[in-house]
Amino acid sequence: MTSLICGSMAYDTLMSFPERFSESILADQLHNINVCFLVPDMRREFGGCAGNIAYNLKLLGGTPLIMATIGIDGAPYLERLAELDISRRYIRTIKTTYTAQAFVTTDKNNNQITAFHPGAMALSHENHIENTANEKIQLAIIAPDGRDGMIQHANDCARLNIPFIFDPGQQLPMFNRDELRHFIELATYVAVNEYEGEMLSQLSGWTTTEIASRVKALIITCAERGATIYQNGEKIGIPSVKATREADPTGCGDAFRAGLIYGLTNNMDMKTCGCLGSLMGAIKIEYSGPQNHKLTSKEIADRFEKAFGYRYLKQ
Numbered sequence: 001m002t003s004l005i006c007g008s009m010a011y012d013t014l015m016s017f018p019e020r021f022s023e024s025i026l027a028d029q030l031h032n033i034n035v036c037f038l039v040p041d042m043r044r045e046f047g048g049c050a051g052n053i054a055y056n057l058k059l060l061g062g063t064p065l066i067m068a069t070i071g072i073d074g075a076p077y078l079e080r081l082a083e084l085d086i087s088r089r090y091i092r093t094i095k096t097t098y099t100a101q102a103f104v105t106t107d108k109n110n111n112q113i114t115a116f117h118p119g120a121m122a123l124s125h126e127n128h129i130e131n132t133a134n135e136k137i138q139l140a141i142i143a144p145d146g147r148d149g150m151i152q153h154a155n156d157c158a159r160l161n162i163p164f165i166f167d168p169g170q171q172l173p174m175f176n177r178d179e180l181r182h183f184i185e186l187a188t189y190v191a192v193n194e195y196e197g198e199m200l201s202q203l204s205g206w207t208t209t210e211i212a213s214r215v216k217a218l219i220i221t222c223a224e225r226g227a228t229i230y231q232n233g234e235k236i237g238i239p240s241v242k243a244t245r246e247a248d249p250t251g252c253g254d255a256f257r258a259g260l261i262y263g264l265t266n267n268m269d270m271k272t273c274g275c276l277g278s279l280m281g282a283i284k285i286e287y288s289g290p291q292n293h294k295l296t297s298k299e300i301a302d303r304f305e306k307a308f309g310y311r312y313l314k315q
Helices: 027-032 049-060 075-083 119-126 147-159 169-174 177-186 194-204 208-212 252-265 270-285 297-308
Strands: 002-006 010-016 041-047 064-070 091-093 100-106 112-117 137-142 164-166 189-193 217-221 227-231 234-238
Touching: 002 049, 002 147, 041 049, 049 064, 049 075, 049 252, 049 270, 049 297, 064 075, 064 119, 100 119, 119 147, 137 147, 137 252, 147 164, 147 169, 147 177, 164 177, 164 252, 169 194, 177 194, 189 194, 189 252, 194 208, 194 217, 208 217, 208 227, 217 252, 217 270, 227 270, 234 270, 252 270, 270 297
Parallel strands: 002 064, 002 137, 010 100, 064 091, 137 164, 164 189, 189 217
Antiparallel strands: 010 041, 100 112, 217 227, 227 234
């Protein structure tokens, strides 16, 4: 069985600011801001929500199918996916624009400022889920992508009876109240971080409890404090996993979602799904870039057992 990963594919230019953003921004001058951050460290990585989720899901032993759009500069990414044995057949090349580009600056407190050029991502609606009719899709995720594409993919999943996770991420402000309510009503699961959860409640006009009542589970990640899962009127606490070091938070949320997807598609209970997501986030933060950790599925399972005291994989 496969998991359909609808979302962005992007090149990430990652920069490190050795101080704190707060020390370089005058709070009383936010209306007249003009700042420059000196970033002595810079690198370019493969990224994008769909690419990151698929990468982590492949490490776990899952079978991801990416549905995304790339631009005229996308060949290196396609070559990388071929090397990783991740299917490229639902990735559409748009020859009139560039692949989406993210420029992420991280300060010493792991706060981030991101500039994002959507490029080919804005044409994600040119991909159609109907084209996957011959695939045995068990679960989909609608991750941050082009606005029209996210709406279309959610409607198509519902029409084709494909359960899906709604993961609006940084695209949340692009949708109005009725659109967000429509997403939630169609979705099987909703996954957001703590800040996004508050924004989703404000923009949709529904409380956390009201959102949770409309899906099988609402998953809210809370960074170093783990996560909270709302399911069947219950609140499940997911502990964080201690990382051996904190190198780079970029892509941790995507790694969590890959653990969640792997657990759901292997019939694990929500607690285990959340714990696996928490572990994947901890593993990711130990490495610079969103796709540079290279653990085997056995190594991940061993770390899970060490962290939680039981194995999620059958021997």
